[in-house]
Amino acid sequence: MAVRLFEGKEHASSYWKYRISPSEELISKIMQFLMSNKEQPYELAVDVGCGSGQGTLLLAPHFAHVVGTDISPAQLEMALKHASSPNITYRECPAEELPFEDGSVDLVASMSAFHWFDHSRFLQEAHRVLKPHGCLVLLNYTLDMELSYGDCSEALNNICKEYYAALFPYRNPYLGRSSLDLYKQAYNSLQYPVKEW
Ligand SMILES: C[S@@+](CC[C@H](N)C(=O)[O-])C[C@H]1O[C@@H](n2cnc3c(N)ncnc32)[C@H](O)[C@@H]1O
Structure with a gap:
């Protein structure tokens, strides 16, 4: 089961206004991880549960094409309004059913969104769309x-x-009590040969 919030237009507009973006430093750590595991070219990154797109914008300079996906039309409307890079597109879809071919994505990222997904279905779906040596990133902060x-x-x-x-x-x-537990569970469940907390 997944949870749907973030549906109202007012909510999405406040989200765009007040949401703190992930830092450039964090994005460069992600890129370093990708670079040490997979050679270029980096053609496609997908930002799943992209919300109003703050994180999607940060990925755009590093990939030929970045697709932000979200289940909320209101969030995507805000994201589109602020999409400042020509290589970004947005798609409305559930995280558990990504509209990409098998083995077609270099990086699947989910920034402060994975905890709302159906975890096992999303992890399977991310695995399906990733290229060999592609990279899955689950970001979140705690209180x-x-x-x-x-x-x-x-x-x-x-x-x-x-x-x-x-x-x-x-x-x-x-x-649950802390989303940290949930991320640790997901991290421990992943069978990838290279992983980093
Ligand atoms: C906390 S926001 C994070 C947005 C953005 N990634 C960021 O860091 O600002 C979570 C987003 O996940 C989306 N979401 C929740 N469940 C989803 C699902 N099952 N499939 C796709 N998107 C989902 C929500 O609509 C919302 O925009």
């Missing part, structure tokens, strides 16, 4: 982090802790 901002870091972290504690009872049970 167990320290923020730093000028001289108010301590106050900021205290506010965040209070805020997360207040929201905790409303957490979607699908995610």
